[in-house]
Structure formats: structure tokens, C-alpha cells
Amino acid sequence: MSEEVNAAAARDERPVKVEVRHLTKYFDTLHVLDDVSFDIKKGEFVCVVGPTGCGKTTFLNLLTKIYEPSEGTLKIDGELADPKKHNLAFVFQEPSSFPWLTVEENLKFGLKVKKLPADVIEQRVERIIKLLGLEEFRNVYPASLSTSTEQRVIIGRAFAMEPDLLLMDEPYGQMDIKMRFYLEDEVLRLWREIGTTVVFITHNVEEAVYLSEKILILTNKPAKIKEELVNTLPYPRNIASKDFIDLRRHVTEQIKWW
Amino acid sequence: MAANKVILQIRNLKKSFSGKNGEVLAVNDVSFDVYDNEFLVLLGPGQCGKTVMLNMIAGLIEPDEGEIILNGKPVRGHDPKIGMVLQRTALMPWKTVMSNVEIGPKWRGVGKAERQAYCQKFIDLVGLTGFEKSFPAQLSGGMKQRVGIARAYANDPEILIMDEPFGALDAQTRYAMEEEVARIWDQQKRTVIFVTNNIEEACFLGDRIILFSNRPATIKEIYPNEMARPRDMISEEFMKLRTSISDNTDLAIDTL
Numbered sequence: 001m002s003e004e005v006n007a008a009a010a011r012d013e014r015p016v017k018v019e020v021r022h023l024t025k026y027f028d029t030l031h032v033l034d035d036v037s038f039d040i041k042k043g044e045f046v047c048v049v050g051p052t053g054c055g056k057t058t059f060l061n062l063l064t065k066i067y068e069p070s071e072g073t074l075k076i077d078g079e080l081a082d083p084k085k086h087n088l089a090f091v092f093q094e095p096s097s098f099p100w101l102t103v104e105e106n107l108k109f110g111l112k113v114k115k116l117p118a119d120v121i122e123q124r125v126e127r128i129i130k131l132l133g134l135e136e137f138r139n140v141y142p143a144s145l146s147t148s149t150e151q152r153v154i155i156g157r158a159f160a161m162e163p164d165l166l167l168m169d170e171p172y173g174q175m176d177i178k179m180r181f182y183l184e185d186e187v188l189r190l191w192r193e194i195g196t197t198v199v200f201i202t203h204n205v206e207e208a209v210y211l212s213e214k215i216l217i218l219t220n221k222p223a224k225i226k227e228e229l230v231n232t233l234p235y236p237r238n239i240a241s242k243d244f245i246d247l248r249r250h251v252t253e254q255i256k257w258w
Numbered sequence: 259m260a261a262n263k264v265i266l267q268i269r270n271l272k273k274s275f276s277g278k279n280g281e282v283l284a285v286n287d288v289s290f291d292v293y294d295n296e297f298l299v300l301l302g303p304g305q306c307g308k309t310v311m312l313n314m315i316a317g318l319i320e321p322d323e324g325e326i327i328l329n330g331k332p333v334r335g336h337d338p339k340i341g342m343v344l345q346r347t348a349l350m351p352w353k354t355v356m357s358n359v360e361i362g363p364k365w366r367g368v369g370k371a372e373r374q375a376y377c378q379k380f381i382d383l384v385g386l387t388g389f390e391k392s393f394p395a396q397l398s399g400g401m402k403q404r405v406g407i408a409r410a411y412a413n414d415p416e417i418l419i420m421d422e423p424f425g426a427l428d429a430q431t432r433y434a435m436e437e438e439v440a441r442i443w444d445q446q447k448r449t450v451i452f453v454t455n456n457i458e459e460a461c462f463l464g465d466r467i468i469l470f471s472n473r474p475a476t477i478k479e480i481y482p483n484e485m486a487r488p489r490d491m492i493s494e495e496f497m498k499l500r501t502s503i504s505d506n507t508d509l510a511i512d513t514l
Contacts, residue, residue: 052430137512149512173428176303177457178504182511203429240497249492258434 014041017197018063018081018165023072025058032058034222036072040165040199040214045191047208048201050218050226051257056201059223060169063199064088076164087114089163093173095150097142103153104129104138110161128156131190148179152186159190168200172207184210188235205251209244210237217254226254265449266292266315266417271324273310274474284310286474288324292417295447297440299460301503302470303510308453311475312421315451316340328417341415345422347406349394355381355405356390362413373412380408383442400431407442417449424459433491436462440487457507461499462489472508479506 018040025033032055040046050056061067063074065083074081081088089110097106107128111121129135132152142150151171158166168187172180184207191198202208208215209231217227229251233243268290274283284307292298302308313319315326317336326333328340349358356374359381363373381390384404394402403423410418420439424432436459443450454460460467467481481503485495 052428146510146512148510170428174425176455177500178507178509181504182509240494240501245492245494245497252492255430258430258437 012041012044014043016040017042017044017077019073019075019078020063021073021075023059023062023074024070025055025062025067026070031222033062033069034224036223036225038216038225038228040197043195043197044213045188045198045200045211046214046216047212048199048216048218049203049205049208049251049255050223051220051255052203053221054218055221055223056218057169059218060090060167060199060201063165064090064167086165087161087163089158089161089166091151091155091158091166091168091171093170095142095147095154097150097154097157099142102139102141103134103145106142106153107157107160110157114161124160124162127193128160128190131193132156132186148175148183152183155183155187155190159194159196162194163196166196166198168198170202171200173203180204180207181210185236187211205248205255206239209233209248209251210239215251217251220257263294264291265294265329267325267327268292268315269325269327271311271314271326272322273307273314273319274322283474285314285321286476288475288477290468290477290480292449292451293465295449296465297443297450297452297463299464299467300451300453300470301457301460301467302453302455302475303472303508304455305473306470307473307475308455308470309421312342312419312451312453316342316419338413339416341410341413341418343403343406343410343418343420343423345425347394347402349402349405349409351394354391354393355386355397358394358405359409359412361409377408377412380411383411383446384408385438398431399427400435403427403435404438407439411442411446411448415448417451420450420452422454423452424456425454432456432459437488439463440489444487457500457503458491461485461496461503462491467503469503469506472510 016039021037023033023036048056048059058067062069065081076086098109101109104125107125108121111124129138155171172183175183188211200211212231215229215231216225217229219226231247237244268288271285271288273285274281288311300308314321317333328337356377359377360373363376381387384407386401386404386408424435427435440463452463461483464483467483469478469481470476471478483499490496
């Protein structure tokens with residue numbers, strides 16, 4: 001970690017939520033991830049950017065424990081991460097709602113699986129419906145929603161779990177600027193209200209600079225951390241301000257291959 | 259675009275379809291001109307009727323009303339002077355890159371040696387030199403799109419229509435392909451009609467940008483774009499144009 005990161009980390013008094021040390025992954029002889037170490041503070045919003053094909057998805061799959069690392073450890077609250085004990089939630093690029101359930105039933109689904117008390121489920125779902133303005137869609141099935149609204153439901157569902165760690169893999173990848181800004185503001189609002197720790201993977205540098213408190217810039221395969229960048233621009237951010245543009249340019253130069 | 263010679267005139271196009279809930283008007287009274295060798299972008303939100311309009315221009319579907327006039331003559335049905343690059347590349351998976359690219363000249367009866375030499379030029383132009391014998395499944399998404407572009411050029415169209423060709427690519431590959439298309443257009447001047455729902459892409463590529471409303475598609479505004487090429491997406495000038503178009507676009511949030 002650079003001195004700047006250390007200094008900023010020292011000012012940040014939140015406890016460490018996720019501790020990643022020497023994470024390395026080989027598929028046979030293909031070296032995908034090389035000795036990646038970093039911390040995520042409780043409630044932090046971290047964005048991960050890197051060139052196309054650098055191993056971002058493998059990185060994510062290691063954080064979700066879908067893959068076991070070849071070397072290295074992932075700890076949550078000081079304990080080795082275990083999907084049976086810790087609450088890990090994901091949002092993928094393609095919306096993944098259950099088509100046979102209404103919006104409200106989709107929001108309740110994970111909470112029921114976790115066997116939370118009925119009143120807690122009720123209270124959390126109502127809060128998400130209110131935060132996302134989904135009241136009129138409560139009893140609607142996903143098939144009658146547009147992709148963007150369906151994705152909003154999925155993101156709401158993930159936040160309703162109040163997970164230890166929420167992993168989002170380019171959830172707004174195919175959406176246009178106008179919709180993206182709207183959804184980015186919405187995800188920031190959810191994050192701020194609920195206080196979830198978020199790792200958000202994206203190809204889009206502007207998005208990373210707009211959302212993050214910290215940006216992890218990955219190198220080409222085998223992916224290492226090229227730079228860990230603390231983003232102290234005050235929210236709400238102005239995409240046309242000089243500071244924003246300077247940061248966007250810097251991150252773009254770090255990953256540019258095209 | 260300096261000469262401003264009109265090559266294609268679109269006049270009062272109208273098209274509706276009958277659906278479950280009665281008639282759906284997809285395109286309503288759209289008229290515009292296309293200039294010789296310009297890069298024209300048609301920009302509109304998803305499902306606004308852009309593809310219907312393109313299909314009418316390409317002669318794939320018949321308009322209910324209105325006319326399409328190419329070089330002063332009304333277009334009836336498909337005209338080989340208008341070529342197309344699609345979002346789903348529609349490459350033939352059992353054919354090599356060369357066989358895919360040469361299909362147009364082959365059907366027109368051009369001899370093998372001649373057409374392959376001709377097609378090689380376009381394969382080189384799109385940066386696929388060395389991949390002539392590869393099959394589509396061996397190529398990445400961006401490379402498949404390059405094959406589609408080379409194939410369209412090999413038909414030697416006067417007007418090249420590109421229907422959201424980069425919609426399925428990731429943001430960075432998309433940037434790379436946008437730069438490619440701008441370079442190819444610069445080297446092989448053609449009239450291009452490029453359809454997209456991506457404002458950033460429109461500002462990067464277009465000499466002019468025609469912004470459409472939500473369905474039924476009507477013209478909302480036409481933006482001239484004279485920024486010097488190659489364009490810098492993070493420059494103040496660029497952000498200004500992008501923001502003004504974005505402010506003029508409807509947010510497509512569902513309502514009941």
C-alpha cells in the first residue's frame with residue numbers, strides 16, 4: 001500500500017470488515033490472479049476496475065467463495081470467510097429475478113431462506129420498497145418490467161439481506177448514461193441508508209470515480225493491484241468538475257489498452 | 259460534410275404494427291436528409307422505433323406512408339447500394355473469415371482471385387490480417403464485429419447502415435471499436451448511418467446526431483458536431499455536448 005493510502009486509511013476510523021491477503025489463483029498453468037492484498041472497511045464502497053479480460057470475474061468469484069484460491073486468505077470480521085456463516089450477496093450484470101415471484105416476493109425470498117422473523121422481513125422489505133419507489137410494482141411479475149427496473153429490484157433484494165459484503169459485477173453494464181446516472185444515485189442512496197459494505201466491479205471508469213470511496217486498479221492478467229486509490233471527492237459528485245475529470249483521466253490511463 | 263450534397267432523402271416515414279393491444283405506432287412522420295460521406299448518428303432510447311426505421315431504409319420492411327429517395331430515385335425493396343452491419347453479427351459459423359467477407363462479391367459472380375484480393379484489402383483495413391482462415395467461434399466479440407464491417411464494405415455500398423453494432427460489447431472493447439470505426443471511415447469514406455442508444459458513442463462518432471423521442475419515433479432535435487477528430491471523451495467540449503443531449507433525453511423509467 002502506498003503512503004497516501006496508509007494516511008487516508010489512518011484517517012478512516014471504521015473497522016476493517018474484509019481482509020484479503022496474498023490471494024492467488026491458477027487454473028492449471030494459467031495464472032489469473034497474483035498475490036492480491038487489500039482491506040475493506042466496514043461500510044466502505046470499493047470499486048474494482050481493470051482492462052478487459054484481466055481476471056475481474058475470477059477475482060469476484062474468489063471473494064464470493066465460488067472458487068477456492070490457490071494461495072492466500074479472505075477474512076471477514078477477522079474470521080476465514082465461510083458462505084455458511086457469513087452473509088455474501090451478489091448482483092450480476094444480467095438481472096436474476098425469479099420469474100414466478102412478484103416483486104415483493106422476490107424481495108422477501110432471501111430473507112425467508114435465512115429464516116428471519118416475519119416482522120423483520122416485513123420491515124426490511126417495506127423499507128426497500130420505499131427507498132426504491134416500487135410501491136406500484138409490488139404485485140407485478142418481472143416479465144412486465146423493463147430490464148432496468150428488474151435490475152433495481154435485484155439490487156434492492158441484495159441490500160435487503162443487509163449482507164456482510166455485497167458484490168456487484170457490472171450491474172449497469174448495458175445501460176445508457178442517463179439511466180446509469182439515475183441508478184448510480186439510487187445505489188448510493190441505498191448504500192448510505194443501509195450502511196452495506198460494497199465491492200462494485202465495472203469497466204466504466206466514470207462510474208468508478210462517481211461511486212467509490214476507494215478504487216482498486218488491476219493490471220492485465222495475471223492480475224495484481226496496480227494502484228489502490230482513495231477517492232475523497234465529496235458526494236454528490238460533479239462529473240464535469242476539474243477534480244473529477246483529473247481523477248477519471250488518471251484511472252483511464254492506468255488501464256487503457258485500446 | 260463540407261459539400262453537403264444530399265444522397266438520401268427520408269420523407270414522412272410512418273409505420274405501425276398490430277399488436278395484442280391494437281395498433282402500435284412505431285415511427286411517426288420522420289423526415290431527414292443524409293449527406294454524401296457524412297457520419298450520421300441516429301440516437302434514441304431502447305425500443306423507440308429506430309430499428310424499424312432502419313429496416314425501412316434498408317428495404318427490409320415496407321413503410322405505411324412516406325418515401326425513401328436515394329440519389330433522386332425512390333427505393334423499392336432492398337437496394338444493394340445500401341449495406342448493413344448488425345448488432346448480432348450474423349456471420350456464418352461454418353465459413354472462415356475470408357469466406358464470410360467475400361460472400362457478397364461471390365454471389366455477384368466476381369472471380370475468386372479478384373474477389374479475394376479485393377476482400378483482403380478490407381480484412382487488412384479492419385485489422386484482421388492473419389485471421390483470414392479463422393472461424394467465427396475462434397474470434398472475440400470485437401473481432402466478429404470487425405468481420406461484419408469488412409463484409410459490409412466488401413459489398414461496396416454507397417450507404418453503410420450500422421445498427422447498434424457494439425451493443426453487446428464491454429465498455430472498453432466498445433471504446434476500441436469506436437476508434438476503429440472512426441479510423442476506417444476516415445480511410446474509406448462512405449456515407450454511414452449509425453444507430454445507437456449510447457450518447458457517448460454518438461458524440462464520439464457523429465458529424466451530425468439526430469435525437470429521437472420515445473416510441474413512436476419522431477425527431478426531437480438534430481445536433482451538428484464539428485469537434486475535431488480523433489475526439490477526446492473526457493474533454494470539456496465533449497462533456498458539454500454529451501450533457502446537453504442527455505438533458506434532452508427522456509428517462510425510460512417504468513410506470514403502470
